[in-house]
Amino acid sequence: MCQCEERMQYALMEIAKDRMILIDALEYELMEELRESGDIQEANLKLDKEKQKYDEDYPLKVVSGVIKVNPDAKGNIKQHITENCKNKMYTTYLEDRRFHELGLVDIVFHSEDVEDDISFSALICSDINVESENERAITAFVAYADLSSFENILNRDFVLxxxxxxxxxSNITEQNWKEYI
Structure with a gap:
C-alpha cells in the first residue's frame, strides 16, 4: 500500500445538464459555502468586496505551470490566450479564502505538453508568491470586469x-523576463 498522501486539486463538476467545468478544490469549498449561505447573491457580493485588488506597483515575477482547459472550451486555446488573454487581469482564490487579482503581462508555451495540459511560463505582476515546496498550485483565471469572480469561475475556458x-x-523587466525561464 502506498504511504504517499497525494491530494487531488482539480476535478470536473457538472453545473448544468451537459455543462462541465474544471474546478479547484478550494473553489469547490467556496461553491458549497455560497450554496449553504442562503443568499448566494449577497455572499458573492461580499466576496468581491473583500477581494485583494490589483496594484500596478506589485513586483514582476516569472512563473510556470500548466494550462488546464475546460472540457467545453472551443477552438485553439493557445491562439485564444495569445490573442485575447495577455495583458489582462486574472483572479485566484487562495487559502486565505479571499480572491486576489494579478496581472498577466506575457506568456510563452512550451512544447512538452502533458496529456491535455499545456506547459507555460509567464510574466505576472502580483503580490502572490508561489512556494515551490507547496504541493498546491495556484489556480488563476481571466477576470472579466462585467462578471463577478464567482461568475468568472463558472464561465472560464481555462485556468493557469x-x-x-x-x-x-530582482532585475526582471518586460524585455528580459524570458532569460529567467
Whole structure:
C-alpha cells in the first residue's frame, strides 16, 4: 500500500445538464459555502468586496505551470490566450479564502505538453508568491470586469495552474523576463 498522501486539486463538476467545468478544490469549498449561505447573491457580493485588488506597483515575477482547459472550451486555446488573454487581469482564490487579482503581462508555451495540459511560463505582476515546496498550485483565471469572480469561475475556458516561481528575479523587466525561464 502506498504511504504517499497525494491530494487531488482539480476535478470536473457538472453545473448544468451537459455543462462541465474544471474546478479547484478550494473553489469547490467556496461553491458549497455560497450554496449553504442562503443568499448566494449577497455572499458573492461580499466576496468581491473583500477581494485583494490589483496594484500596478506589485513586483514582476516569472512563473510556470500548466494550462488546464475546460472540457467545453472551443477552438485553439493557445491562439485564444495569445490573442485575447495577455495583458489582462486574472483572479485566484487562495487559502486565505479571499480572491486576489494579478496581472498577466506575457506568456510563452512550451512544447512538452502533458496529456491535455499545456506547459507555460509567464510574466505576472502580483503580490502572490508561489512556494515551490507547496504541493498546491495556484489556480488563476481571466477576470472579466462585467462578471463577478464567482461568475468568472463558472464561465472560464481555462485556468493557469501556476506551480513554480523563478528565484532571483530582482532585475526582471518586460524585455528580459524570458532569460529567467
Amino acid at each position: 495552474s501556476i506551480e513554480k516561481q523563478s528565484e532571483n528575479t
